[in-house]
Amino acid sequence: MIGVDIIDLSCSFSGSKYGLEDYKRKILNPSEMDLCNDLLSLECIWAMKESAYKCHSAETGDTFFNPKRIWVTQLDLNTSRFHAEIGCRSYKGSFCITPEYIYAICFNLHSEDNQGRLFIKSGSSLASDQEEWTEFFTSPDHFTKYLLHDRGFPCAIEHKGHYYAYSRSHHGAYYISAIIHQGHT
Amino acid sequence: MDKAEILTKLEPIIKTYITQPDAAASITDDTHLLRDLKINSAHLIDIVLDVEAAFSITITDDEVEKMDTVGNAVAMIGQKLIKTE
Known part of the structure; x- marks a missing residue:
């Protein structure tokens, strides 16, 4: 299983009336406080937690809303990798920060190709995948199940608000595609 | 503060963060904040902070989990208010 999260930095915590300390109090565990010194790092940890949650939820069926039940236990800024724990389950992930978005992808430690690198494809590079994306937009949930069960690609989608994110694992690499797509939510 | 009064204060807070207008039309006790x-999910944190400010209460991490539906959020706020009286 894999989980993916994308944070649109144009409408994230930074636009809120609340400050860094307010969010840290509600989101971070004590051991995570030292990882966070500004809103960008907070948003990055949030993306890590969200991706770990989605992977965990897909794996176990467990759903909850409590950011502090997700622990980011290791964070390596040089390799952009992190570890997360939810209960007794461990997850491993990777993240990427661009001027517009933060991307995070997480997978369980039992995944066979969990050493893969994270690649980001922008919306403009999707033309070659037109057929795939047409199917994706027609029925994203069905498409995800098709990739996962019929073709053996662990994958996940994020389709809240006005954008989709789509990730999948293939030959040891993790791909996240993101596209802003009004009207297909 | 009774359930109706809590809901009257809570609804505008929730509606601030609804991006799909249709979704706000029929809020009931069973309405799930994330699913319906x-x-x-980042805005759920804002809702928790807004609720703390509006009702002058502090919501613990465990109590955050109980705010999954509108009805459960109202009940949780009601219990907090009783404890603070």
């Missing part, structure tokens, strides 16, 4: 109202 499609509220961004």
Whole structure:
């Protein structure tokens, strides 16, 4: 299983009336406080937690809303990798920060190709995948199940608000595609 | 503060973060904040902070989990208010 999260930095915590300390109090565990010194790092940890949650939820069926039940236990800024724990389950992930978005992808430690690198494809590079994306937009949930069960690609989608994110694992690499797509939510 | 009064204060807070207008039309006790109202999970943190400010209460981490539906949020706020009286 894999989980993916994308944070649109144009409408994230930074636009809120609340400050860094307010969010840290509600989101971070004590051991995570030292990882966070500004809103960008907070948003990055949030993306890590969200991706770990989605992977965990897909794996176990467990759903909850409590950011502090997700622990980011290791964070390596040089390799952009992190570890997360939810209960007794461990997850491993990777993240990427661009001027517009933060991307995070997480997978369980039992995944066979969990050493893969994270690649980001922008919306403009999707033309070659037109057929795939047409199917994706027609029925994203069905498409995800098709990739996962019929073709053996662990994958996940994020389709809240006005954008989709789509990730999948293939030959040891993790791909996240993101596209802003009004009207297909 | 009774359930109706709590809901009267809570609804505008929730509606602030609903991005799909249709979703706000029929809020009931069973309405799920994430699933039915499609509220961004990051905005749930904002709702928790707004509720703390509006009702002058502090919501613990465990209590945050009880705010999954509108009805459960109202009940949790009601219990907090009773404890603070």
